[in-house]
Amino acid sequence: MLAPMKKLFLLTLPFVAIFTVLWLLRTPDTDPAAMAEKYTNPASKFVENAKGLRVHYRDQGNRDGAPIILVHGTSASLHTFMPLAARLGETYRIITYTQPGHGLTGPHPRDDYSYAGMADALALITEELGLDHFVLGGNSMGGWVSWRYALANPERVDALILIDAAGMPLREGEEEPPLNLGFKLIRTPVGRTLMQHYTPRSLVAKSARQTVSVQSIIDEAAIDRYWELIRLPGNRRASALGAMADREIDYADRIGEIAAPTLIIWGAEDQLIFPSAAKTFDERLPNADVIVYDGVGHLPMEEAPERTAHDIDGFLQTVFEPQSELSQ
Numbered sequence: 001m002l003a004p005m006k007k008l009f010l011l012t013l014p015f016v017a018i019f020t021v022l023w024l025l026r027t028p029d030t031d032p033a034a035m036a037e038k039y040t041n042p043a044s045k046f047v048e049n050a051k052g053l054r055v056h057y058r059d060q061g062n063r064d065g066a067p068i069i070l071v072h073g074t075s076a077s078l079h080t081f082m083p084l085a086a087r088l089g090e091t092y093r094i095i096t097y098t099q100p101g102h103g104l105t106g107p108h109p110r111d112d113y114s115y116a117g118m119a120d121a122l123a124l125i126t127e128e129l130g131l132d133h134f135v136l137g138g139n140s141m142g143g144w145v146s147w148r149y150a151l152a153n154p155e156r157v158d159a160l161i162l163i164d165a166a167g168m169p170l171r172e173g174e175e176e177p178p179l180n181l182g183f184k185l186i187r188t189p190v191g192r193t194l195m196q197h198y199t200p201r202s203l204v205a206k207s208a209r210q211t212v213s214v215q216s217i218i219d220e221a222a223i224d225r226y227w228e229l230i231r232l233p234g235n236r237r238a239s240a241l242g243a244m245a246d247r248e249i250d251y252a253d254r255i256g257e258i259a260a261p262t263l264i265i266w267g268a269e270d271q272l273i274f275p276s277a278a279k280t281f282d283e284r285l286p287n288a289d290v291i292v293y294d295g296v297g298h299l300p301m302e303e304a305p306e307r308t309a310h311d312i313d314g315f316l317q318t319v320f321e322p323q324s325e326l327s328q
Contacts, residue, residue: 027199030231036104039079039229044104047128052109055121057097059129061089066158066320067131068312069095071122073140073166073298074242075182075207077103077229080139083305088313095134097125099142101238103229113242118145119152126156135316137161139301140273148251150258159319160262161312164270164298168252168280178271182207192240199236201227213269213297214304255284262288263315265308267296289315 040056048054058078068088070081078096085094100108100121108117122145126134133156138146143165150157170176181203185191204227208218230236262285266278275292282290291311296303 026197027231029233030228032104032106032232035228035232039077039104039225046104047124049120049124053100053120053124054105055097055100055124056104057095057125057128058085059093059095060085061092061094063093065092066316067093067095067129067134068161068316069097069122069125069131069134069136070161071097071136071138071142071145072099072102073138073142073164075102075226075230075239076139076142077105077225079103079225080299081301084301084309084312087305087309091313092135092316095125095129095131097121099145101235101242103235104232106232107234107238111238111241113238113245115145115148115248117245119149122149132156133158135159135161135319137163137312138165139163140298141166143167144247147255147258150260151251151254154257154259157258157260159316160258160260161265161315162262162281163265163300163308164267164273165264165277165281166273167247167249167255168277168284169249170274171276171280174274174276177274180207180210180272183272186239186243192243196236196240199227199231204230211272211298212303213267213295214302217299217302252284255281256286258285259287261315261319263312264288264290265300265311266290266292267298267300267303268292268294269296270298272298 043058043060044056046054046056072078072080077098081096085096088094098105099118101113136146136150136157143162144167146160147162147165147167150160185195201223205223208223208226209215212218264278264281266275268275278290278292282288293300293304293307300308
């Protein structure tokens with residue numbers, strides 16, 4: 001009896017060793033209380049609905065100014081719009097929030113990362129703040145949420161701002177963009193599984209740097225923020241589920257129904273969503289203007305905040321000035 005037992009032990013020993021090493025190398029979750037202390041400021045608030053969705057948001061700037069709601073993209077948080085809030089806040093009321101499955105908001109209670117699930121958070125914010133109409137803007141996936149919301153609620157959106165927004169199909173003859181390392185991994189079943197347990201800081205740093213052209217914005221503090229917030233309990237699982245969510249590409253055929261004035265801003269060096277998508281948006285939207293920034297990647301609001309704020313302000317002056325003249 002001893003020989004077979006020894007043989008079984010020797011056969012299983014390598015597997016035990018492998019699993020032990022993997023367990024020791026796993027990247028642990030971060031502590032929610034510590035993260036809340038580190039990544040909130042006096043403007044930070046939380047609102048929760050009856051179904052358990054709790055959203056981190058900030059309501060800043062000129063309370064008498066036109067309200068602008070800004071929606072971040074995948075793997076980001078409301079922090080990505082801090083440079084714009086600082087530059088536009090003197091004139092406009094700037095509302096930013098973190099979407100479900102991200103940052104201090106954390107997972108959606110129904111694990112719903114479709115448009116409907118993401119729109120739950122936007123609806124919660126507008127209800128909490130009593131906003132019937134507003135300017136809506138978004139970057140990347142947040143741009144997709146924004147134009148989908150404008151399509152469903154045209155009476156509430158005074159103007160639309162799309163910053164390297166998602167949701168348009170590739171143009172004829174185009175190949176898929178190269179993406180960053182994180183997005184490549186999460187598109188595969190094995191990658192989705194591994195990234196829920198192993199998220200080294202070096203992977204996050206490389207992915208962040210591959211996303212932008214202006215490398216100076218990805219400093220150590222930015223890397224820490226991305227790395228720590230994605231490891232908040234439930235966020236890595238949410239990222240995996242979000243990667244598999246139905247983006248309902250057929251709605252791109254209906255985007256021409258959006259009559260709201262639209263500003264399209266794009267980084268010419270974007271390798272996540274090619275600048276050609278800006279042309280597609282422009283062709284399909286009946287009331288749009290396009291601005292492309294040379295030397296900028298996927299995050300113009302961080303890579304070129306002065307120019308982005310200036311162009312948004314100029315655009316909104318054309319949107320609201322005729323209304324003020326009529327009211328005189």
